[in-house]
Amino acid sequence: xxxxxxxxxxxxxxxxxxxxxxxxxxxxxxxxxxxxxxxxxxxxxxxxxxxxxxxxxxxxxxxxxxxxxxxxxxxxxxxxxxxxxxxxxxxxxxxxxxxxxxxxxxxxxxxxxxxxxxxxxxxxxxxxxxxxxxxxxxxxxxxxxxxxxxxxxxxxxxxxxxxxxxxxxxxxxxxxxxxxxxxxxxxxxxxxxxxxxxxxxxxxxxxxxxxxxxxxxxxxxxxxxxxxxxxxxxxxxxxxxxxxxxxxxxxxxxxxxxxxxxxxxxxxxxxxxxxxxxxxxxxxxxxxxxxxxxxxxxxxxxxxxxxxxxxxxxxxxxxxxxxxxxxxxxxxxxxxxxxxxxxxxxxxxxxxxxxxxxxxxxxxxxxxxxxxxxxxxxxxxxxxxxxxxxxxxxxxxx
Amino acid sequence: xxxxxxxxxxxxxxxxxxxxxxxxxxxxxxxxxxxxxxxxxxxxxxxxxxxxxxxxxxxxxxxxxxxxxxxxxxxxxxxxxxxxxxxxxxxxxxxxxxxxxxxxxxxxxxxxxxxxxxxxxxxxxxxxxxxxxxxxxxxx
Numbered sequence: 169x170x171x172x173x174x175x176x177x178x179x180x181x182x183x184x185x186x187x188x189x190x191x192x193x194x195x196x197x198x199x200x201x202x203x204x205x206x207x208x209x210x211x212x213x214x215x216x217x218x219x220x221x222x223x224x225x226x227x228x229x230x231x232x233x234x235x236x237x238x239x240x241x242x243x244x245x246x247x248x249x250x251x252x253x254x255x256x257x258x259x260x261x262x263x264x265x266x267x268x269x270x271x272x273x274x275x276x277x278x279x280x281x282x283x284x285x286x287x288x289x290x291x292x293x294x295x296x297x298x299x300x301x302x303x304x305x306x307x308x309x310x311x312x313x314x315x316x317x318x319x320x321x322x323x324x325x326x327x328x329x330x331x332x333x334x335x336x337x338x339x340x341x342x343x344x345x346x347x348x349x350x351x352x353x354x355x356x357x358x359x360x361x362x363x364x365x366x367x368x369x370x371x372x373x374x375x376x377x378x379x380x381x382x383x384x385x386x387x388x389x390x391x392x393x394x395x396x397x398x399x400x401x402x403x404x405x406x407x408x409x410x411x412x413x414x415x416x417x418x419x420x421x422x423x424x425x426x427x428x429x430x431x432x433x434x435x436x437x438x439x440x441x442x443x444x445x446x447x448x449x450x451x452x453x454x455x456x457x458x459x460x461x462x463x464x465x466x467x468x469x470x471x472x473x474x475x476x477x478x479x480x481x482x483x484x485x486x487x488x489x490x491x492x493x494x495x496x497x498x499x500x501x502x503x504x505x506x507x508x509x510x511x512x513x514x515x516x517x518x519x520x521x522x523x524x525x526x527x528x529x530x531x532x533x534x535x536x537x538x539x540x541x542x543x544x545x546x547x548x549x550x551x552x553x554x555x556x557x558x559x560x561x562x563x564x565x566x
Numbered sequence: 567x568x569x570x571x572x573x574x575x576x577x578x579x580x581x582x583x584x585x586x587x588x589x590x591x592x593x594x595x596x597x598x599x600x601x602x603x604x605x606x607x608x609x610x611x612x613x614x615x616x617x618x619x620x621x622x623x624x625x626x627x628x629x630x631x632x633x634x635x636x637x638x639x640x641x642x643x644x645x646x647x648x649x650x651x652x653x654x655x656x657x658x659x660x661x662x663x664x665x666x667x668x669x670x671x672x673x674x675x676x677x678x679x680x681x682x683x684x685x686x687x688x689x690x691x692x693x694x695x696x697x698x699x700x701x702x703x704x705x706x
Binding site: 312 | 664
């Protein structure tokens with residue numbers, strides 16, 4: 169099975185070349201300027217593509233053969249936005265993503281209509297990004313980030329597809345509180361959350377032999393408040409989200425359902441930016457009690473009380489070079505006392521912008537624990553309690 | 567008579583220094599924009615996508631210049647970011663579905679042409695660039 173996985177990795181390595189060729193065909197003569205613009209509808213096309221490489225010690229990471237070094241990590245994104253009126257915009261964004269044996273298909277990031285009535289109120293509907301946490305809406309935008317990997321304690325790349333967006337809507341606006349109190353930005357959302365059958369967030373089930381053949385889905389709602397304080401550059405915020413996914417589950421020949429209490433997630437965060445310095449921190453708590461009921465068997469209860477946080481800092485060393493550091497921690501207080509109960513990660517990163525369109529990143533992670541990104545399925549010899557990861561990435565955007 | 571060139575020289579030098587200290591970028595707007603001035607905070611908010619309206623509530627549409635000296639000076643004076651940081655900010659907005667990228671034009675003449683014919687448009691050009699048909703906003 170491991171050789172089949174390697175063959176699949178080799179096969180799919182050809183796909184980013186095809187993706188790049190597709191982009192070139194779609195946008196011939198693209199000169200890496202600010203996208204192509206069609207005046208009638210203010211139609212713009214933008215995109216980016218990245219190629220990553222990962223090497224890890226001890227444990228394979230997220231379906232890759234990273235202990236041997238893996239380049240099965242790439243993405244290509246195309247965004248088409250029209251703004252027929254100043255208050256109205258319509259946008260579609262598609263993504264090809266591959267990580268190890270996960271993905272390797274084109275998915276819709278979002279497809280939405282957005283109408284901004286005024287500074288106090290606007291709304292967007294469709295498949296929309298979920299405004300939960302400091303970085304959820306931007307976690308997948310590699311050209312806009314210093315980091316290759318955001319703190320996995322909160323922004324796991326394995327669960328990104330499911331957490332990134334929901335079907336429904338968002339209402340938003342900004343309320344000025346006066347010079348001495350700053351501004352408050354609010355966003356409220358609701359709709360349906362769909363979790364793919366291969367989502368990394370389901371690893372806690374699949375590692376115990378359960379499969380969700382059709383994934384999970386259910387209602388989601390929540391909100392986020394950002395206070396842009398009177399101190400220039402300082403923002404403090406919080407968000408709350410409630411997901412209640414359910415679906416079918418199998419284990420061997422047994423079939424049943426998974427349901428339970430809503431997965432409640434609370435975030436508190438702050439960010440300070442001044443000149444070349446950025447400092448940020450975030451705390452998240454996620455809790456749920458899942459019930460897996462297989463026909464003919466007693467129910468299986470899966471309790472989660474995950475508490476995570478990170479602190480990060482970055483500095484623009486020169487016009488082209490930036491560096492950063494973060495510490496990330498996650499602990500599932502309901503999990504068994506193994507290395508899968510927790511994860512601590514020190515990360516050091518650097519980014520070099522060759523020009524406005526081409527950049528490269530280098531990142532080193534020192535990971536203790538295997539709670540996120542490490543699966544028994546990918547590590548037949550068993551999980552080791554810690555590992556080190558070296559990541560490289562190159563990206564182009566237009 | 568032979569002494570005159572020195573004071574004249576120093577006078578010209580002082581003038582040159584003063585003109586360098588004075589910003590070489592001006593903010594222009596369509597005549598439909600009722601404001602005659604704009605604060606640095608408003609300017610930064612509009613051109614970073616944090617806001618789409620002036621303090622008087624009127625919606626404005628920013629337009630950008632491509633890379634160059636005027637762009638660099640505008641970013642340095644009013645945004646406080648390098649061009650790559652400025653673009654990263656707009657990419658966050660665009661690729662997260664929170665807004666559209668502002669129109670970007672190749673030349674100051676194109677910016678003036680666009681701003682003069684587009685209600686609510688606001689842009690920036692070099693001080694020496696011709697700007698018939700648009701109004702200049704004083705930055706306070």
